Amino acid sequence: MRWGLLILAAAGMTAAAATQPVAPGRAQAAPAQSTETRFAPPLSSVQRFRLTVTKRGETHSWVEEVRFERAGDAFVAHWRMDASSIPAAMRHPLLLPMIQPFTGTPVAFDLDADSTVVRTRDWPTHQSAMLKSIDASRPLVVAASGADKKQIDALLGSTRAMFARLDAQSGADIILKNIAPIFGWGGYALTLGQPVSGSETVPVALLGTSIERYSTITLTALEPGRARITLRSEFDGAAMRSTLEKLGAMGANGDAAAKARFAQTLAQAEQMRAVQATDVMLDLATGLPQRVEVVVSVDGKPRDRTIVEWLKR
Numbered sequence: 001m002r003w004g005l006l007i008l009a010a011a012g013m014t015a016a017a018a019t020q021p022v023a024p025g026r027a028q029a030a031p032a033q034s035t036e037t038r039f040a041p042p043l044s045s046v047q048r049f050r051l052t053v054t055k056r057g058e059t060h061s062w063v064e065e066v067r068f069e070r071a072g073d074a075f076v077a078h079w080r081m082d083a084s085s086i087p088a089a090m091r092h093p094l095l096l097p098m099i100q101p102f103t104g105t106p107v108a109f110d111l112d113a114d115s116t117v118v119r120t121r122d123w124p125t126h127q128s129a130m131l132k133s134i135d136a137s138r139p140l141v142v143a144a145s146g147a148d149k150k151q152i153d154a155l156l157g158s159t160r161a162m163f164a165r166l167d168a169q170s171g172a173d174i175i176l177k178n179i180a181p182i183f184g185w186g187g188y189a190l191t192l193g194q195p196v197s198g199s200e201t202v203p204v205a206l207l208g209t210s211i212e213r214y215s216t217i218t219l220t221a222l223e224p225g226r227a228r229i230t231l232r233s234e235f236d237g238a239a240m241r242s243t244l245e246k247l248g249a250m251g252a253n254g255d256a257a258a259k260a261r262f263a264q265t266l267a268q269a270e271q272m273r274a275v276q277a278t279d280v281m282l283d284l285a286t287g288l289p290q291r292v293e294v295v296v297s298v299d300g301k302p303r304d305r306t307i308v309e310w311l312k313r
Helices: 004-018 096-102 124-138 139-146 151-165 169-177 237-251 254-270
Strands: 033-038 046-055 056-070 074-081 105-111 117-120 188-190 196-204 208-223 226-235 274-283 288-298 301-312
Touching: 033 208, 074 096, 096 124, 117 124, 117 169, 124 151, 124 169, 139 151, 188 208
Parallel strands: none
Antiparallel strands: 033 188, 046 056, 046 301, 056 074, 074 105, 105 117, 196 208, 208 226, 226 274, 274 288, 288 301
16 A cells, blocks of 8 residues: 555645535525434434545545434534455554554543544543554555655654644544545535535644635435535645645755645645535434535545445444
8 A cells, every 4th residue: 555644735725625614695495395414313322334435546445433412502522443444455554553543442432412533532642642553653654665665754743733633623533534424414405406605724733834715515305314425625726836835845955856836836826726515314302413425526536435334234
């Protein structure tokens, strides 16, 4: 498996931007052919979700588990990865230590009443585990890149700095980046076939920056107990370039050829158009997706795809 720590920064960018629904105006009433979504998950029982993730041409599938509890008017989500479901490609002896901290005791997250993730509980402990995983990844990075010690030190140092500045809120975005599409679907008032659009600034936690996006959310189908919702988010070239510049500055190693290649990438980014399309079949009784698919495309060509399926008993 190809693995680069700086890819985590880009993954964090797409996770934060692709999976959080744009906040539409709340309707005063729900007329015919409309729905108001609410979050009412099963409590005190483990819910299992199968993830199928395709990145850079490689597809892997595993199961993640969430147990929901009430916390006043809000909720707590206890999350972990199912160790028995981890595919062989992710069990590389150098890669597995990065996953193992999240396969044991579940990590707890505070949610609001609509299931938006607010923060990670016991954040210092989980941040410490992530930093140790970065330090332990040196042999893997050396094998994957062939870079010299100075370059590896710079790469790991900048990556460690990115994770060190995360807080309980931004850290939740990184830990939950693959399963994030199941959260945040409560509290919407949508009318069939009537799109709601708007622009907003989305934080890119690992890079300490933000990116502008324009999003449209639409109720495309409504049937007893289920609603199909689509969310389309677009990023213009200027936003892409700005984010890449920040990423490039962190990974700069003084190599002239690499600097020239990166300059060319920036020039191309100015002309790019990135789109993240989310298609969700929402269970109206619980506010949880039965199935959600997120596809990231650049200039009309699909790049990454995440599918999350609720394995209801």
